[in-house]
Amino acid sequence: MKPGEARRLFYSELLSGMKVVWPILSGLLGIILALGIVIGLLEDWPLLDAVYFAFVSGLTIGYGDLVPTHPLSRVLAIGIGLTGVLLVGLIVAIGVRALERASKGHLVEAGLDAREQEKQRFFEFADRLARSRDPEEQRRLKDELARMTFGE
Numbered sequence: 215m216k217p218g219e220a221r222r223l224f225y226s227e228l229l230s231g232m233k234v235v236w237p238i239l240s241g242l243l244g245i246i247l248a249l250g251i252v253i254g255l256l257e258d259w260p261l262l263d264a265v266y267f268a269f270v271s272g273l274t275i276g277y278g279d280l281v282p283t284h285p286l287s288r289v290l291a292i293g294i295g296l297t298g299v300l301l302v303g304l305i306v307a308i309g310v311r312a313l314e315r316a317s318k319g320h321l322v323e324a325g326l327d328a329r330e331q332e333k334q335r336f337f338e339f340a341d342r343l344a345r346s347r348d349p350e351e352q353r354r355l356k357d358e359l360a361r362m363t364f365g366e
Contacts, residue, residue, distance in 0.1 A: 220316055220317075223315075223316040224312050224313060224316040225312075227311070227312035227313075227315045227316050228308060228309060228312040230312075231308035231311055231312055232308060235304060235308060238304065239301065239304065239305070242297055242300055242301040242304070243301065245293075245297050246268050246269065246272040246294055246297050246298060246301070247265065247268055249268060249290045249291075249293050249294045249297070250264045250265055250267055250268020250269070250271075250272075250294060251264050251265070251268075252290055253267065253268070253282055253287045253290050253291060253294075254267070256282070256284050256286060256287045256290075257280075257282055257283065257284065257287055259280065263280060266280070267280040267282075267291075268294055271291055271294045271295055271298065272294045272295065272297060272298030272301065273298055273302065274295060274298055274299065274302070332362065335362070336359065336362050336363075339355050339358055339359050339362070340359060342355055343355040343356065343359065
């Protein structure tokens with residue numbers, strides 16, 4: 215499998231995983247956004263600052279340029295952090311699963327190619343055996359075919 219094909223397979227699996235968990239991702243993003251807006255109202259921050267704070271805190275970056283001072287705001291900020299950890303964990307899990315599936319697809323394809331080559335080799339030996347008149351070569355080819363068939 216070429217690198218471009220593996221990359222396409224990964225992105226296809228990633229998109230497929232995102233489609234499955236999109237309602238959960240949307241819910242987590244909504245919770246982060248709602249908590250950020252509530253904190254912004256309690257702290258008397260502009261809406262843009264409140265959204266900024268929510269996502270910087272939710273992604274556990276926390277620059278410290280906006281700091282909630284009210285006790286309720288601090289509790290809600292903890293909720294944003296916990297929700298953000300869930301969000302990031304879910305996205306990472308989807309990415310890992312997509313990578314696993316893409317690499318398995320690559321390995322399966324490589325295994326099928328190897329099996330096809332082994333099959334082709336088997337038919338070549340069988341064809342040579344059918345055409346051979348030399349008893350020594352016939353014995354050697356039979357042994358090789360038996361080894362390929364029975365693993366002996």
